[in-house]
Amino acid sequence: MGSTSVLRIKRHLVAVDIPVSAIHLPQGENLVKSFLESTPDSDTKTAIEVHADFIRYCVPQSPDIALAAFAAFNGSFCARNNIHVVVQEHSLDANQAKGVLRGYFSAWNVASARGAAPSSVPALFSDPSVSMMAIFGGQGGMDSYLDEARDLVDVYGLLLADYPAKMSAFLQRESQDPRISRCYAKGLDIARWLASPESQPDPEYLLTVPVSIPAVGFIQLMQVMIAFKTL
Numbered sequence: 001m002g003s004t005s006v007l008r009i010k011r012h013l014v015a016v017d018i019p020v021s022a023i024h025l026p027q028g029e030n031l032v033k034s035f036l037e038s039t040p041d042s043d044t045k046t047a048i049e050v051h052a053d054f055i056r057y058c059v060p061q062s063p064d065i066a067l068a069a070f071a072a073f074n075g076s077f078c079a080r081n082n083i084h085v086v087v088q089e090h091s092l093d094a095n096q097a098k099g100v101l102r103g104y105f106s107a108w109n110v111a112s113a114r115g116a117a118p119s120s121v122p123a124l125f126s127d128p129s130v131s132m133m134a135i136f137g138g139q140g141g142m143d144s145y146l147d148e149a150r151d152l153v154d155v156y157g158l159l160l161a162d163y164p165a166k167m168s169a170f171l172q173r174e175s176q177d178p179r180i181s182r183c184y185a186k187g188l189d190i191a192r193w194l195a196s197p198e199s200q201p202d203p204e205y206l207l208t209v210p211v212s213i214p215a216v217g218f219i220q221l222m223q224v225m226i227a228f229k230t231l
Helices: 022-037 047-058 063-077 083-089 094-105 108-113 145-160 163-175 190-195 209-230
Strands: 004-011 014-021
Touching (some): 004 022, 014 022, 014 047, 014 063, 022 047, 022 063, 047 063, 047 094, 083 094, 094 145, 108 145, 145 163, 145 209, 163 209
Antiparallel strands (some): 004 014
């Protein structure tokens, strides 16, 4: 087994240490340097935010360093709790929590491919006393459900893969059925609405039953997929 070195990211009063293989240390140091140079000097993020940002920065440039940072993050912050609990424990505001989750899950697919992603078996599959589970949902009467979907795609896009595009295409195709097409005067192109907020129809149209029921179902299935892959 090769020797291990420590990669240090220091920004103001915040320091993040990441154990890496000695062979990857030079590359890691270069990434730390370029990462810090790309970060405004006035940036005063917490350690958990800096660590998550560094993971995301490394993913497209060095999977090895990204995985080392991901493993160190789990060891430092997620040893006992799921990442979603951790962001709550750190009293992060909505934007901070979103940034940490985005950074953390940016490495999820790489970690999963190498067997390095945290995993747990849900009680439904491991506890003999659990025989049935259900999720109860309904129409909230709000016109912001597309904002929720955008947040999910932004944070968990790699986990959702091509589901949003494929499901949107399916719903759009079904909405053109002559028996129901009159209900969709402004279409049902959810993928386009998510990618281009200016293209989404008015709130009154989004809240009509034929539009809101499949759209909310679309979002709930994203939530189920995320929960299945991460809990």
